[in-house]
Amino acid sequence: MESKITTENHMVGLSQEPKEENRNTPFTYGQPEKVNSNSWRFRNSVQLGIFLLTLGIGIQFFIYVLQASSAGAIEVSRPPGVEGFLPIGALLGWKLFLTTGVWDDVHPAAMVILGFAGLISLFLRKSFCGWFCPVGTLSEWLWKLGKKLFRKNYQVPKWLDFPLRSMKYLILGFFIWSILSMGRSAILDFLHSPYYKISDVKMLFFFTRMSTTSAIVLFVLLTSSLMVRNSWCRYLCPYGALMGLFSFISPTRILRNSKTCIQCKSCAEVCPYHLPVNRKEHIRSSECNGCMDCVSVCPVENTLELKTKWFNRQIWSPLKLGMVIVGLFIGLVYAAEITGHWKSSVSEYEFRVRLQDIDSSKYSHPGGRVQTPPRP
Ligand code: SF4
Numbered sequence: 001m002e003s004k005i006t007t008e009n010h011m012v013g014l015s016q017e018p019k020e021e022n023r024n025t026p027f028t029y030g031q032p033e034k035v036n037s038n039s040w041r042f043r044n045s046v047q048l049g050i051f052l053l054t055l056g057i058g059i060q061f062f063i064y065v066l067q068a069s070s071a072g073a074i075e076v077s078r079p080p081g082v083e084g085f086l087p088i089g090a091l092l093g094w095k096l097f098l099t100t101g102v103w104d105d106v107h108p109a110a111m112v113i114l115g116f117a118g119l120i121s122l123f124l125r126k127s128f129c130g131w132f133c134p135v136g137t138l139s140e141w142l143w144k145l146g147k148k149l150f151r152k153n154y155q156v157p158k159w160l161d162f163p164l165r166s167m168k169y170l171i172l173g174f175f176i177w178s179i180l181s182m183g184r185s186a187i188l189d190f191l192h193s194p195y196y197k198i199s200d201v202k203m204l205f206f207f208t209r210m211s212t213t214s215a216i217v218l219f220v221l222l223t224s225s226l227m228v229r230n231s232w233c234r235y236l237c238p239y240g241a242l243m244g245l246f247s248f249i250s251p252t253r254i255l256r257n258s259k260t261c262i263q264c265k266s267c268a269e270v271c272p273y274h275l276p277v278n279r280k281e282h283i284r285s286s287e288c289n290g291c292m293d294c295v296s297v298c299p300v301e302n303t304l305e306l307k308t309k310w311f312n313r314q315i316w317s318p319l320k321l322g323m324v325i326v327g328l329f330i331g332l333v334y335a336a337e338i339t340g341h342w343k344s345s346v347s348e349y350e351f352r353v354r355l356q357d358i359d360s361s362k363y364s365h366p367g368g369r370v371q372t373p374p375r376p
């Protein structure tokens, strides 16, 4: 169990400079990968668990598609969780639901997962990104690996950082503009199009039948993730940008008690988004992913905490935050499953039939346009 300087000790006579041993507990100063903290380990365990779950879902879906493409029996079920990678369809589904009350039954799990991510980001900062997202986890592992390989992470100069950070909002803005410009019938046409019905397979083919261009793009992204902390999340991810917008109106934020802060700067050094935690009274940035690493690293008790805007009291320890996120996800999936809002209406038979001519023009979407189903 890590020890912190208590507020009492600090008031009794600590100077403004931290003692060397305090600089190095529980994190080695400026070396976030060398931490020894229960909170840190707990977040890592949650991230690892979700990453392995996603990997398992991907493998199960791959086997399902293989078996569905053959003449033999299908021995595994289609994992609905794979729809977590269909955020555009989920956004369209949510627009349809919010404007007409109609729930998309083609890929309903996509809507549940996006709803969960939005909900926790709305109340608990962008914690979907910091605790749950498997792409965010991979991104975090890569920059830590890069730090080991190159002995440092590179920092993009400030003049370039801001325009680059805007890119994810521009990409998100394009998607939101496209979705807002679609009316009810256009959305229904898309959600019931042949393309969308097997868009999960198209997404699988992106990896299993990767084109040279996609491989080059992926290579560049992986390499940049090794060198720059969270480069994908920080600069390009529209999903994270959307969660950032939700978190901007979140009532929770990281608050710093400047009276007890000893200016050791550990919080700022450990922050994956380079936020100036040691200089601000509170962190409101939409970049903050609620990872709580700054809270875990702070050596002075009750100095850095996640609190609500309205009540000046600590509401979440890192442990409690992680447990609520995981608990809420399990609860929402269970509720969606028992109420029939989780599994796709595309039957095994229809899936098999569509797989047979998946390479035909019926399943392409040139310029975002899909073939529409015949109207009744
Ligand atoms: S401010 Fe704290 S909680 Fe937010 S991203 Fe930085 S380290 Fe994580």
Ligand code: SF4
Pocket (backbone or CB within 6 Å): 256, 260, 261, 262, 263, 264, 265, 266, 267, 268, 277, 278, 297, 298, 299, 300, 303, 304
């Ligand atoms: S708030 Fe930041 S700078 Fe202040 S004591 Fe805690 S870790 Fe150090």
